[in-house]
Amino acid sequence: MADLQQRTRFEPAEVEPRILARWLESGFVHPEPAGTAGENFSIAIPPPNVTGALHMGHALNCTIQDALVRINRMRGRRAKWILGTDHAGIATQRQVEKLLESEGTSRAEIGREQFVQRVWEWREKYGGQIIEQFKRLGATCDYEDERFTLDAQYVEAVLKVFVDLYEQGLIYRDNYMVNWDPGLRSAISELEVEEREGVVDTLYSIAYPLASGDGEVVVATVRPETMLADTAVAVHPDDERYALLVGQEVVLPLVGRRLPLIADDYVKSDFGTGALKITPGHDPNDFEIGRRHGLDEIGVIGEDGLMTAAAGERYAGLTALQARDRVVADLEQLEAIRGREPYVHTVPFSQRSGERIEPLISLQWFMRMDELARPAIDAVRCGHVQIHPDSQSRRYIDWLENIRPWCISRQLWWGHQIPVWYRGDETYVGATAPEGEGWEQDPDVLDTWFSSALWPFATLGWPESTRELQAFYPTDVLSTGRDILFLWVARMVMMGLRFAEDIPFHHVYVHSIIQAPDGRRMSKSLGTGIDPLALVEGGPRPPVYASSSRAPGDFPAYGADAVRFGLLAMSSTQDVRFSEEKVQQGQALANKLYNATRFVVLRVGDHAAAAPQPRTVEDRWILSRLQAIKGDTQARVDGFDFAKAALGLYDFIYGELCDWYLEIVKPRLAQDADPDDRATLGATLLHVLRETLATAHPVIPFVTEELWGLLPGTDGQLATSSLPAPDSTLSDPAAELAMGRAIDAVRQLRGWRDFVGVRPGAIVPALLQAEGYERTADRVGALARFAFRPATAAGADAGEVATIGVPGGSVAVLESADVDVGAAERRLQERRTTLRKEIERAQKKLCNEGFVAKAPAAVVEAERVKLERLRSELEAV
RNA sequence: GGGCGCGUAGCUCAGUGGGAGAGCGCUCGCUUCACACGCGAGAGGUCGCAGGUUCGAAACCCGCCGCGCCCA
Numbered sequence: 001m002a003d004l005q006q007r008t009r010f011e012p013a014e015v016e017p018r019i020l021a022r023w024l025e026s027g028f029v030h031p032e033p034a035g036t037a038g039e040n041f042s043i044a045i046p047p048p049n050v051t052g053a054l055h056m057g058h059a060l061n062c063t064i065q066d067a068l069v070r071i072n073r074m075r076g077r078r079a080k081w082i083l084g085t086d087h088a089g090i091a092t093q094r095q096v097e098k099l100l101e102s103e104g105t106s107r108a109e110i111g112r113e114q115f116v117q118r119v120w121e122w123r124e125k126y127g128g129q130i131i132e133q134f135k136r137l138g139a140t141c142d143y144e145d146e147r148f149t150l151d152a153q154y155v156e157a158v159l160k161v162f163v164d165l166y167e168q169g170l171i172y173r174d175n176y177m178v179n180w181d182p183g184l185r186s187a188i189s190e191l192e193v194e195e196r197e198g199v200v201d202t203l204y205s206i207a208y209p210l211a212s213g214d215g216e217v218v219v220a221t222v223r224p225e226t227m228l229a230d231t232a233v234a235v236h237p238d239d240e241r242y243a244l245l246v247g248q249e250v251v252l253p254l255v256g257r258r259l260p261l262i263a264d265d266y267v268k269s270d271f272g273t274g275a276l277k278i279t280p281g282h283d284p285n286d287f288e289i290g291r292r293h294g295l296d297e298i299g300v301i302g303e304d305g306l307m308t309a310a311a312g313e314r315y316a317g318l319t320a321l322q323a324r325d326r327v328v329a330d331l332e333q334l335e336a337i338r339g340r341e342p343y344v345h346t347v348p349f350s351q352r353s354g355e356r357i358e359p360l361i362s363l364q365w366f367m368r369m370d371e372l373a374r375p376a377i378d379a380v381r382c383g384h385v386q387i388h389p390d391s392q393s394r395r396y397i398d399w400l401e402n403i404r405p406w407c408i409s410r411q412l413w414w415g416h417q418i419p420v421w422y423r424g425d426e427t428y429v430g431a432t433a434p435e436g437e438g439w440e441q442d443p444d445v446l447d448t449w450f451s452s453a454l455w456p457f458a459t460l461g462w463p464e465s466t467r468e469l470q471a472f473y474p475t476d477v478l479s480t481g482r483d484i485l486f487l488w489v490a491r492m493v494m495m496g497l498r499f500a501e502d503i504p505f506h507h508v509y510v511h512s513i514i515q516a517p518d519g520r521r522m523s524k525s526l527g528t529g530i531d532p533l534a535l536v537e538g539g540p541r542p543p544v545y546a547s548s549s550r551a552p553g554d555f556p557a558y559g560a561d562a563v564r565f566g567l568l569a570m571s572s573t574q575d576v577r578f579s580e581e582k583v584q585q586g587q588a589l590a591n592k593l594y595n596a597t598r599f600v601v602l603r604v605g606d607h608a609a610a611a612p613q614p615r616t617v618e619d620r621w622i623l624s625r626l627q628a629i630k631g632d633t634q635a636r637v638d639g640f641d642f643a644k645a646a647l648g649l650y651d652f653i654y655g656e657l658c659d660w661y662l663e664i665v666k667p668r669l670a671q672d673a674d675p676d677d678r679a680t681l682g683a684t685l686l687h688v689l690r691e692t693l694a695t696a697h698p699v700i701p702f703v704t705e706e707l708w709g710l711l712p713g714t715d716g717q718l719a720t721s722s723l724p725a726p727d728s729t730l731s732d733p734a735a736e737l738a739m740g741r742a743i744d745a746v747r748q749l750r751g752w753r754d755f756v757g758v759r760p761g762a763i764v765p766a767l768l769q770a771e772g773y774e775r776t777a778d779r780v781g782a783l784a785r786f787a788f789r790p791a792t793a794a795g796a797d798a799g800e801v802a803t804i805g806v807p808g809g810s811v812a813v814l815e816s817a818d819v820d821v822g823a824a825e826r827r828l829q830e831r832r833t834t835l836r837k838e839i840e841r842a843q844k845k846l847c848n849e850g851f852v853a854k855a856p857a858a859v860v861e862a863e864r865v866k867l868e869r870l871r872s873e874l875e876a877v
Numbered sequence: 878g879g880g881c882g883c884g885u886a887g888c889u890c891a892g893u894g895g896g897a898g899a900g901c902g903c904u905c906g907c908u909u910c911a912c913a914c915g916c917g918a919g920a921g922g923u924c925g926c927a928g929g930u931u932c933g934a935a936a937c938c939c940g941c942c943g944c945g946c947c948c949a
Contacts, residue, residue, distance in 0.1 A: 008912060268878085285949090391881070395947070398880080402948090482946085517889085519945075556914095569900085572890080574882065575945075579889040581901040584914080588900095591914050599911030643891080647899075662911075747918090754918040760907055785909095841896075850932030851895090859895050859933095866896085 004601060004710065010594035012559025013537065016702045020135060028720050030144040031078035033467040041072035042080045042472035044456045045141060046480050047149065049088035050123055051095050054133035056514045056522050056578065057481055059532035060571060063564040064479050064511055064642060066139045070698040071637050074723035080472050081140060082459050084147030085128055089415040089448045090184065090192065090352050096122050112413050119414050133533060138560050138701045140719070147459045149451045157458040158416045158451045159431040161499060166429045170368045175297070177287040178407050180360045182305040183353025186411035187364055189447055189487070194351045203343035204328065205272065207336045208233060211249040211258055218338050220272035224331065225323040227252065228311045229298040230259055232278040234289060237263035239274050253336045254327065255312065264289050284359050297361050305358060365409035365418060365444070372494040373400040379493055379503050387508045388640045389573040392485060399486045408447045415445030453491035456504035478505040481513055509640045513575045516544050535563045535583055545580065561700035562586035568642040568699060589650050590703040596658050597707040600685045603669045606712045608679065610686035612730060615677060617775040619684050620735035622661040625652065626688055631726040633695050649696050657692065660743060664779050686711060691724040742776035745806040749784035752804045755827045762818035763787045770809025789814065803877040805831060810876035828877055835874045842867040
């Protein structure tokens with residue numbers, strides 16, 4: 001932006017890459033590990049999947065974290081934004097499997113060692129592009145110190161935690177019900193399970209004869225094939241229909257096994273016949289019931305999705321679906337089917353493979369969580385870890401109070417292989433392989449969340465006692481979406497307390513989820529997602545983002561500042577819909593700031609030094625308002641109220657600074673104006689602008705950095721400059737009062753002009769007959785284009801053609817060619833009507849005994865003052 | 878089934894006891910010498926519905942309707 005004179009628009013596409021390069025070159029993103037975590041500021045980024053591409057959630061979270069990091073860096077704290085990526089077991093493995101498929105080979109064919117090698121190669125080539133995208137948003141992560149959850153040092157931390165927890169008895173191997181993904185042939189975590197609503201199945205009613213031969217019990221199921229694994233029938237303990245039967249046995253058709261009839265609260269009496277077949281081997285709820293009642297757990301569906309030998313010769317080897325058909329047919333033969341009806345319900349599917357989850361029991365590694373959960377609950381209860389908004393604390397605590405063992409093994413090849421070796425009946429657990437021949441390592445890897453749980457301290461070098469750990473742990477803030485509060489945040493608290501001997505962060509900020517304009521989630525497959533960089537640099541606008549004013553097509557290149565501003569302005573404590581208008585507002589703000597700076601720089605000249613040197617009421621006013629916006633913005637960012645921070649800056653810059661202050665002082669900058677005043681005004685303008693840029697920097701870093709460089713007398717980068725604190729000696733309530741009144745008066749006068757149809761350029765002669773304008777009358781006149789004549793004793797009233805009410809009195813309009821007297825009269829009538837109505841209202845209120853007696857005195861007094869004001873205005877007009 | 882949240886201007890959202898707000902959109906006016914990504918002025922709302930508490934409710938309480946999310 002060399003030619004300030006000519007360029008009237010801020011051009012982010014030209015400016016932002018240049019500024020970014022300068023930031024990265026200067027190296028401030030990497031703080032030296034010195035001092036204590038209490039003095040320093042740190043945030044650990046939620047590590048994006050190494051396969052990841054930037055989505056709106058990343059962009060929002062990036063902006064939030066960057067605003068926090070920047071504001072604290074400007075406070076002079078060593079600010080470290082811990083950066084890295086997650087190896088993301090399943091997602092990454094799938095990517096490479098797909099690649100192999102396209103090459104006509106497969107994971108099984110090339111073998112484990114080769115495969116893992118290929119994943120590393122893939123990661124080298126494609127991994128971490130998301131980090132480049134973070135840069136484009138202006139995120140000042142510590143790019144010089146990037147971590148990966150499979151770095152050697154990180155692996156060491158993971159293995160140590162596993163071994164320690166094993167030795168402490170918290171990690172164990174057990175047969176347990178897992179979410180089995182038949183497509184991946186692995187257990188998957190709850191996070192990767194998607195509940196699909198509206199799945200239509202057939203609900204079969206099947207008769208199980210009583211062993212006594214005396215009747216039957218009818219049960220309902222959508223999965224008849226699982227009956228082969230039934231080990232009980234359950235009813236509700238209060239269900240009178242079955243009260244006498246509990247304790248008896250039924251005979252399982254096709255199999256002949258005798259099943260006890262048990263009573264359990266879980267059963268809903270009003271569903272079907274009130275009797276529930278219990279299949280502990282293939283249903284999570286039945287599994288729980290089974291464990292409560294000590295039932296056998298039979299598995300008839302194998303990990304390959306085929307029926308096992310336990311299903312019996314007739315069914316073994318069939319797929320579950322084939323088995324279902326055969327079971328139904330066989331039951332029909334027995335005349336055991338009592339009914340079938342369509343049944344709509346919710347069914348778990350794997351997000352990864354898209355296949356229906358097959359709940360089954362398998363031998364897995366588990367982690368006992370109750371002992372770890374207790375201190376993590378206390379940390380939040382006592383406020384050591386504060387969750388914002390606070391409503392999320394309860395979700396966190398509820399979840400931890402009802403926590404279950406965590407299945408930490410995954411049947412994958414990409415990840416931290418479980419550090420357990422087997423030889424015959426022997427088991428060895430240790431960070432390195434045992435001595436001796438014939439040991440074989442457990443083939444499974446750990447759930448990705450196991451390693452993520454160590455993120456805030458493993459990235460800083462734990463288990464070594466490093467300088468980094470000293471300087472940056474615990475971190476200050478963790479910012480994340482609600483969806484991983486349990487899967488990640490809670491686990492980090494547990495692991496941090498257990499292993500790093502302190503909470504991992506003081507504050508957790510749970511940010512909004514940004515939805516598509518139609519309220520659906522943003523998703524590639526739905527066509528509702530947008531690439532944040534398409535907003536920054538221009539790119540496709542999907543159809544759902546079109547509106548009456550916006551055709552589908554391409555987004556203009558709004559720039560990173562606009563996107564950051566827009567995202568923060570949109571954000572809230574709840575989910576919000578994406579609004580392009582807010583991004584546009586950010587763009588407008590950047591442009592406004594640019595032009596305001598241009599104006600000041602071109603008028604003030606290079607020699608001026610920035611300093612607050614107020615001479616007039618408007619100078620005192622803007623300095624006073626500046627103190628307010630500095631304080632408000634800092635408090636809002638610190639309080640995680642990012643929307644108010646962003647919009648507050650907009651209001652100050654657009655409204656108070658540009659619309660009012662710059663407009664008012666324009667005449668004082670004219671060529672023929674008083675040079676002394678010009679000089680002090682220049683100093684004040686520069687001061688206000690500098691502090692405004694610094695205050696806005698954490699939200700819109702690029703434009704503020706660029707403009708900082710254009711201001712005379714600045715040296716160094718804004719990003720590493722100090723944040724200006726509010727100066728109470730510059731707060732001036734009297735100036736705010738006077739200017740507030742003046743602004744209201746200008747609005748009244750402009751509204752009147754418009755209504756009466758005064759020619760836009762015309763200067764209206766008038767008398768200002770109002771109090772409180774001693775210091776502002778000429779400003780009001782200039783902005784509203786009124787020429788206030790001194791009130792002469794005689795002859796003045798003669799020419800009065802209209803009266804306009806303003807705070808503190810009125811303006812008497814004198815006769816002139818530009819004023820349509822008839823319109824003015826209509827305007828006056830309108831105003832009188834409004835005033836009478838309002839007076840009536842106020843009177844009524846004050847006559848209300850209840851109000852006068854019970855409302856706070858200040859409120860009553862305010863009402864009286866208001867009534868007085870209205871009356872005097874009515875009198876004046 | 879349990880829990881949490883939401884319903885305010887055409888759209889996206891602020892406002893959480895004392896005269897309904899912002900941005901965008903819309904209408905009218907303005908080549909006002911920083912900015913037409915601009916300036917100025919307007920129109921537009923029975924604050925989901927029905928009760929209650931209160932001198933006073935968009936806000937607090939109860940119920941209903943609609944929408945969303947989480948857990949089961």
